[in-house]
Amino acid sequence: MLKELIEYIAKALVDHPDQVKVSEIEGEKTSVIELNVSKEDLGKVIGKQGRTARAMRTILSAASTKVKKRAVLEIIE
Amino acid sequence: MDYVEVEGKTYEEAVKKAAIELNAKEEDLEIEVKEIDTKGILGILGSKKVRIVARLKEKSQETESPEEYGVTFLRRITQMLGVPSEVKAKKVGDRIVFTLSSKEGNIFIGKNGEVMDALQFILRLAIAKKFKHGFKLLFDINGYREKRKKALLDLAKKLAQRVKRTGRPIKTEPLNAYERRTIHTYFKNDKVIQTKSEGDGPTKRVVISLKKDRKYENGKR
Numbered sequence: 299m300l301k302e303l304i305e306y307i308a309k310a311l312v313d314h315p316d317q318v319k320v321s322e323i324e325g326e327k328t329s330v331i332e333l334n335v336s337k338e339d340l341g342k343v344i345g346k347q348g349r350t351a352r353a354m355r356t357i358l359s360a361a362s363t364k365v366k367k368r369a370v371l372e373i374i375e
Numbered sequence: 376m377d378y379v380e381v382e383g384k385t386y387e388e389a390v391k392k393a394a395i396e397l398n399a400k401e402e403d404l405e406i407e408v409k410e411i412d413t414k415g416i417l418g419i420l421g422s423k424k425v426r427i428v429a430r431l432k433e434k435s436q437e438t439e440s441p442e443e444y445g446v447t448f449l450r451r452i453t454q455m456l457g458v459p460s461e462v463k464a465k466k467v468g469d470r471i472v473f474t475l476s477s478k479e480g481n482i483f484i485g486k487n488g489e490v491m492d493a494l495q496f497i498l499r500l501a502i503a504k505k506f507k508h509g510f511k512l513l514f515d516i517n518g519y520r521e522k523r524k525k526a527l528l529d530l531a532k533k534l535a536q537r538v539k540r541t542g543r544p545i546k547t548e549p550l551n552a553y554e555r556r557t558i559h560t561y562f563k564n565d566k567v568i569q570t571k572s573e574g575d576g577p578t579k580r581v582v583i584s585l586k587k588d589r590k591y592e593n594g595k596r
Contacts, residue, residue, distance in 0.1 A: 299455060299456070299457075302455055303452065303455050303456065306451060306452070306455065307452075307497055307501075310448065310497075310500075310501040310504065310505070311497070311500055311501060311504055345500075347576070349496065350496070350497070350500065352493075353492075353493035353494075353496045353497050354493075354497070356485065356489055356490055356493035357452075357490060357493050357494060357497065360482055360483065360485055360490040361456050361482075363482065364456050364457070364458070364482055
């Protein structure tokens with residue numbers, strides 16, 4: 299669910315939605331959501347001064363309280 | 376998504392049938408040919424059959440408005456989180472106002488509205504991306520911004536009273552752009568009080584003080 303959420307948001311922001319790949323590495327208490335985008339789209343998901351990435355992290359942490367699990371977002375090129 | 380599978384003697388006939396069944400125009404259909412069955416010798420004689428799957432094309436950019444797209448976008452997010460919500464959009468002046476109502480709305484508001492602001496930020500980006508230019512918009516959940524605005528102005532008025540009494544400027548808590556603007560707008564035509572933003576990024580505050588020129592004039596006379 300968290301994975302799908304990040305995937306949906308990221309695809310709406312980038313030039314190459316087909317190159318958006320999200321994977322979830324589930325830990326016992328914390329999940330790591332890895333967001334992969336094309337090199338040109340890196341700036342789009344990070345944003346000026348990291349504002350977009352920060353907004354996604356804020357939404358992700360709100361969502362993770364809903365599933366009672368901590369989640370962190372990693373952005374990978 | 377809605378689709379039909381139909382057969383016709385020719386491709387055109389099949390498309391026509393599909394359009395009638397889906398109650399749509401032929402140009403709004405996406406056609407996938409499943410089977411072309413030519414019986415008889417070299418396909419010239421005997422019966423011919425074309426089987427197609429037709430579905431409605433996703434609404435194109437020309438027909439989908441930013442309001443509709445934004446509502447769909449927010450709805451998808453609430454659905455993904457399994458939070459039953461009602462999302463609406465309306466135009467207020469040159470601004471699109473999106474509203475979400477939900478019993479569990481607090482999850483989308485967050486501390487001091489920070490989740491709501493994050494969603495608004497992402498929503499603005501997604502719409503700008505899709506429609507190739509930005510739109511002024513506002514996202515409110517369960518009337519939170521209205522309530523916050525009232526509380527904010529109550530506080531600002533109280534601070535202004537204190538400034539008038541003491542003559543000394545007062546700084547507010549860190550406020551976001553929208554909140555700062557709310558205060559600036561309120562005092563815009565005030566004869567005694569002036570407001571100004573101070574600081575950087577997330578720590579910007581509003582300074583409420585007495586109008587300088589007024590003080591100067593008074594001092595002169």
